[in-house]
Amino acid sequence: TRTTHHTPHTTLSPTTNNQQLTTHITLSRVTVPSVAPPGKPIPVTYEWSGTWEQLQPGIVLLTWKNQDSDKQSDRWIHDRGLGLGLLVATEQLPTTNYQLPITNYQLPITNFVTEHSAMMPPSDLSAGIYTLEATYLNRNTGETYPITVPPVALQIDPGATATPAPELDLVTQERLLAATLPQGIKALDRVFAEVGRINQYDPIQDYLVQVQLAMEYRLKQEPQNLDWAYALTLAQILQQKVQGAIAALERVTQLDAQNPYAYAYLAFVHLYNWNGAAAQTALKPALALNSNIPELHALHGIAALMQGNLVQAWQDYRVVVSHKSYIGKQRSAW
Incomplete structure (x- = not known):
């Protein structure tokens, strides 16, 4: 048995007995x-239990749903790689203290994986009884299948006392951070910190791959x-996958069309890709929505400069500068 020494953590228990081999993982x-x-x-x-070939590349898509409601708001997800993404496929021997990542130096018939983690239900979740649905996704082949879930029920009650929990897994933390991106500049400092x-x-930032695959599915x-869409966007940006980030942000601008920051993010990625014309095009609806955001003008000026339009760059x-001067005077008055 090998266990991580930080929370959340995973335990892998291999067995080489002659129990019947199954092609699907079991919860x-x-x-x-x-x-x-x-x-x-x-x-x-x-x-969980299953063969190494199924466990190691597995992404599990877990949905906790209100058993009496079909509303999308009455659910939360807990997607991530099996073993919290710490089952690494290499030929290296494990370290002497048996810390994760676990390697496939030995491939027993069946492995048992125990994950101790925490999940985050939304604060506006309706009270009620929630049950679990699960789907398996193979990150290598794209294979998917439903996972049979044992009986489990969780009552959500606003008046209940919270039970102490380990730290949220990295995939959940990324999704929660991505949900703040519509707030714009004020959210970015915390996101990147x-x-x-x-x-x-x-x-190796494999948690970003887990987010990407789960959100794409x-x-x-x-x-x-x-x-x-925002969770996928952040995962693509942090992996520096420019084309994937552009595609994700084009979806975001369609879904969050009244948010100028959505277009600003798209423009920023175009600038990162040295495409000033595309950035300028992306910024047009943002400036139409709110021309008082100085960061939009900063991006617009950089886009103009990239295209050799010095006059427009100077105007932006x-x-x-005038906006910063105004803010400085207001702060002095306060």
């Missing part, structure tokens, strides 16, 4: 508190889901 047990409040982390333990912290736990089922620069 044998889910442990949660009987009742929990919305908007607070909920501890959860998932116990938190991303820097998260990356220390996953130096879910958006095929629900292409109008704005939160998932003057707008930015």
